[in-house]
Amino acid sequence: MAVAKRERRDNQFGEWFRQLLMDAEILDYRYPIKGCGVWLPYGYKIRKLVTQLLRDLHDAKGHDEVRFPIMVTETNIRKEASHIKDFENEVFWVTHGGLKPLEIRYALRPTSETAIYPMLKLWVRSHADLPIKLYQIGSVFRCETKTTRPIIRVREVTTFKEAHTSHATLEETEAQIKEATHIYKDFFDACGVPYTISRRPDWDKFPGALYSISFDSIMPDGRTLQSGTVHNLGQNFSKAFDIQYETLQGDHEYIWQTCYGISERGIGSMISVHGDDHGLVLMPLVAPVQVIIIPIPHKESYESIMNTCSKVEEKIRSSGFRVEIDKREEVTPGAKFYHWELRGVPVRIEIGPKDVQKEQVILVRRDTFKKEACKISSLQSRLSELMDQMSAELREKAWRWMKSRIYSVGDLEEANKLLKKRAGIVELPWCGEAECGHKIEEQINATLLGTPVDVEEKVEGKCIVCSKKALSLVRVAVAY
Numbered sequence: 334m335a336v337a338k339r340e341r342r343d344n345q346f347g348e349w350f351r352q353l354l355m356d357a358e359i360l361d362y363r364y365p366i367k368g369c370g371v372w373l374p375y376g377y378k379i380r381k382l383v384t385q386l387l388r389d390l391h392d393a394k395g396h397d398e399v400r401f402p403i404m405v406t407e408t409n410i411r412k413e414a415s416h417i418k419d420f421e422n423e424v425f426w427v428t429h430g431g432l433k434p435l436e437i438r439y440a441l442r443p444t445s446e447t448a449i450y451p452m453l454k455l456w457v458r459s460h461a462d463l464p465i466k467l468y469q470i471g472s473v474f475r476c477e478t479k480t481t482r483p484i485i486r487v488r489e490v491t492t493f494k495e496a497h498t499s500h501a502t503l504e505e506t507e508a509q510i511k512e513a514t515h516i517y518k519d520f521f522d523a524c525g526v527p528y529t530i531s532r533r534p535d536w537d538k539f540p541g542a543l544y545s546i547s548f549d550s551i552m553p554d555g556r557t558l559q560s561g562t563v564h565n566l567g568q569n570f571s572k573a574f575d576i577q578y579e580t581l582q583g584d585h586e587y588i589w590q591t592c593y594g595i596s597e598r599g600i601g602s603m604i605s606v607h608g609d610d611h612g613l614v615l616m617p618l619v620a621p622v623q624v625i626i627i628p629i630p631h632k633e634s635y636e637s638i639m640n641t642c643s644k645v646e647e648k649i650r651s652s653g654f655r656v657e658i659d660k661r662e663e664v665t666p667g668a669k670f671y672h673w674e675l676r677g678v679p680v681r682i683e684i685g686p687k688d689v690q691k692e693q694v695i696l697v698r699r700d701t702f703k704k705e706a707c708k709i710s711s712l713q714s715r716l717s718e719l720m721d722q723m724s725a726e727l728r729e730k731a732w733r734w735m736k737s738r739i740y741s742v743g744d745l746e747e748a749n750k751l752l753k754k755r756a757g758i759v760e761l762p763w764c765g766e767a768e769c770g771h772k773i774e775e776q777i778n779a780t781l782l783g784t785p786v787d788v789e790e791k792v793e794g795k796c797i798v799c800s801k802k803a804l805s806l807v808r809v810a811v812a813y
């Protein structure tokens with residue numbers, strides 16, 4: 334019986350990831366523009382299930398989906414000073430219409446604040462119009478200066494889910510930040526991806542935000558990946574774009590805003606966290622094929638086997654599972670196993686002559702390769718059980734692994750040692766001063782993820798740099 338080996342995934346992670354995207358037919362990254370890839374049919378199906386999950390989660394909390402233009406005028410993108418300052422060297426510009434230079438250039442949106450907010454100015458009149466909770470899923474463009482990687486750091490981010498909310502008060506934005514954090518927890522939990530949630534240090538917040546909260550996950554190679562962010566924008570953008578509303582008392586106030594984003598990087602985390610040396614392992618929820626039926630043909634009983642396969646398929650489909658039969662005649666069962674394992678199909682069903690006689694099938698779980706026989710009469714309920722078990726176990730296993738890679742450390746030397754060998758995340762006591770924060774980053778050549786917002790911890794110790802009273806822990810990691 335095969336076992337879920339993870340040597341290649343863990344020791345040659347980048348290589349493994351890139352190869353898997355091709356082999357499992359998720360994404361072809363050979364497109365002749367740096368940082369752009371092609372979603373292949375199977376990958377696109379995964380993407381569709383993931384975006385549907387995002388839609389459901391946002392819709393359930395009263396968000397409305399919209400679709401804004403991809404181009405933003407230069408005038409608008411420059412309106413909020415700190416925003417453009419940070420994005421300036423990542424913006425792709427549209428400079429010509431045909432042969433003629435444009436009078437005002439257009440930016441391809443690197444994110445959509447400056448596209449959406451001039452329209453909010455037209456829409457928001459009074460307190461009765463608020464809150465407004467919008468989201469869209471589409472492409473943004475960033476001429477990333479860091480190393481580009483398929484799905485994880487791309488220049489056309491094709492699956493950018495961004496939500497933008499407008500409120501009457503600061504308190505309401507704080508409540509919205511909590512709601513957004515919940516939505517993202519639900520999203521990553523559904524995908525079985527473990528995360529830490531940290532408030533980014535001030536110097537690393539989203540350009541134009543009051544503060545930023547980030548979801549980070551540890552990849553198999555020990556580096557962290559920021560897989561979602563939630564920002565409180567305060568009134569920075571509403572002042573820049575002059576978006577005011579009339580209060581109950583008849584005064585005029587600037588609106589308060591939040592925004593939060595997730596991209597295909599979330600799909601990248603999911604692939605990385607659950608995959609193994611055999612290929613993808615998909616959570617049933619986002620698996621385009623949840624059950625693959627593979628006939629084990631036998632000369633005399635070929636027809637009865639195929640009939641049983643069809644009967645079983647129909648039965649499974651009627652209980653709502655995404656199921657297929659691999660009927661290819663020229664391919665051996667062994668090659669079919671390999672094919673579907675690579676694509677991460679949660680459960681494989683084998684049906685041979687003996688199974689037909691016994692009115693049973695053989696079930697094989699993708700994550701553990703555990704085999705069992707199951708009577709056709711009880712197949713539906715057993716499959717439901719298996720899918721639930723598998724989802725829960727994948728999630729728990731990933732969380733256990735990640736938690737074992739978070740270290741509480743009392744001195745910089747040890748932190749340095751751990752991060753040098755890419756052990757994961759270290760947590761250090763910190764006074765909160767930027768100067769000490771920068772010193773930590775320099776001395777251990779790593780990134781401050783920020784202070785924990787997912788755990789309430791009383792910190793007793795002293796700042797690891799200046800020895801003054803520590804106000805909080807700070808998480809440090811080698812980040813992607």
Ligand code: 5CA
Nearest residue numbers: 444485486487495559560561562593594596598
């Ligand atoms: N306007 C805000 C909220 S939507 C914003 O743009 N935030 S962001 O810059 O932090 O991006 C949101 C998320 O998109 C990030 O947390 C990250 O997971 C993902 N992301 C950002 N840049 C890229 C990229 N180049 N490739 C893939 N994913 C990216």
Ligand code: ZN
Nearest residue numbers: 764769796799
């Ligand atoms: Zn300090």
